[in-house]
Amino acid sequence: MREAPHTDVDPIAAFQRLFAEALQRETADASAAALATADAEGRPSVRMVLVKGVDAQGFRFFTNLGSRKARELQENPRAALCFHWPVLARSSRRCPTARRGLRKIHGCSPAICG
Ligand SMILES: Cc1cc2nc3c(=O)[nH]c(=O)nc-3n(C[C@H](O)[C@H](O)[C@H](O)COP(=O)(O)O)c2cc1C
16 A cells, blocks of 8 residues: 655645655765855855754754854854755755854754754
């Protein structure tokens, strides 16, 4: 029997389903994503992060507040995330606005892009 198509249009729920499938089926770490930021003058920069969770608050990852990405997100909260899931033959681009998380763990702070 074929699974019924998902009819909800909640973009978070849709991403959560895709993310869960990628985490299950991909051979590499499916939580890795390229995070693009830009400084106050709009100069771009990109690097990999591990996305630890996705919910209505946004995409959660951890980083050092002294890092370039943290500094740039403070100056300019507009960001972009790009996941690549070759087994699923999918990539997913998200363009959230960042804010700082509340908790501090081992010197790293969660940033939330939502
Ligand atoms: C697969 C992978 C996952 C990474 N995950 C993180 C992460 O979750 N947080 C982080 O701060 N750096 C992570 N890094 C290191 C960053 O890509 C980057 O080199 C470092 O954080 C410095 O970035 P910045 O100078 O632009 O802030 C990861 C690197 C790789 C290759």
